[in-house]
Amino acid sequence: MTSDYRMDDRQINPGTERRTIEAIEQAIDGEYSAIACYEILFNMAVSDKEKKQIAEIRNDEIHHYQMFSSLYQQLTGRTHAPQITGRCPETYREGLQHAIEDEQKTVDFYMETADRAQNRRVRSLFYRAATDEQQHAVWFLYFYTLNKF
Numbered sequence: 001m002t003s004d005y006r007m008d009d010r011q012i013n014p015g016t017e018r019r020t021i022e023a024i025e026q027a028i029d030g031e032y033s034a035i036a037c038y039e040i041l042f043n044m045a046v047s048d049k050e051k052k053q054i055a056e057i058r059n060d061e062i063h064h065y066q067m068f069s070s071l072y073q074q075l076t077g078r079t080h081a082p083q084i085t086g087r088c089p090e091t092y093r094e095g096l097q098h099a100i101e102d103e104q105k106t107v108d109f110y111m112e113t114a115d116r117a118q119n120r121r122v123r124s125l126f127y128r129a130a131t132d133e134q135q136h137a138v139w140f141l142y143f144y145t146l147n148k149f
């Protein structure tokens with residue numbers, strides 16, 4: 001048996017590879033956009049506590065971005081040039097709302113991708129990232145309630 005992921009996926013399910021690769025591209029774009037928007041959100045945050053936590057969350061996204069980029073390279077032999085998806089909100093309130101929704105949607109997307117993937121490494125990386133995103137959503141929701149907009 002080969003250890004080549006592409007071969008594994010083709011042998012198990014011919015449709016899996018392309019769908020998984022597209023999901024990783026979308027994940028890379030999403031993480032890249034979150035890194036950009038959370039820098040703006042960090043600058044708008046009202047307390048040191050919020051700033052510190054947003055910086056930690058942003059570091060998680062940088063880690064996810066690197067992890068998905070290297071996974072992509074392993075699976076395809078190519079690099080994916082990240083695209084910014086949409087614009088970052090201009091106020092702290094809108095930034096938090098956007099972050100809560102985006103994190104929740106990302107949890108669903110990552111869990112679905114993990115459930116569908118045959119490749120064990122793809123599955124574990126997406127499950128792990130989904131757990132982080134779920135935690136991020138809770139932090140942002142907490143900040144939203146603290147600020148009583």
Ligand SMILES: [Fe+2]
Binds near residue numbers: 031064
């Ligand atoms: Fe992330």
Ligand SMILES: [Fe+2]
Binds near residue numbers: 034057103132133
């Ligand atoms: Fe996140």
